[in-house]
Amino acid sequence: MKKSDEHLPASAQKQYQVSAKDLPLSCPMPDMILWNAHPRVYLPIEKTGKATCPYCGTLYTLAKS
Numbered sequence: 617m618k619k620s621d622e623h624l625p626a627s628a629q630k631q632y633q634v635s636a637k638d639l640p641l642s643c644p645m646p647d648m649i650l651w652n653a654h655p656r657v658y659l660p661i662e663k664t665g666k667a668t669c670p671y672c673g674t675l676y677t678l679a680k681s
Contacts, residue, residue, distance in 0.1 A: 631675045634661070641676055643669035 634641060641661045644653045659667035665678040 630673065631677070633677050633679050635679045641667060641678075643672065643674055643676070 632645075634645075638645065639662065641659045642656050643659055644650060644656060650656070654669075654671035657669060657671060659669060659676060661667040661676055661678050665680075667676045668674070669676070
């Protein structure tokens, strides 16, 4: 996921590709606005390369390095 100076809306998309530098993976991610999001939950993505948030259903895919 690209980092920028601005925060992204939480769960604005339903699918994100993340890299190893984004681990440990949480939803919403650290650069997302939290005021309108669900509680932060950490997602186990390392073994399968995919994880789905139990709160919002967003699918995260780990990019191959």
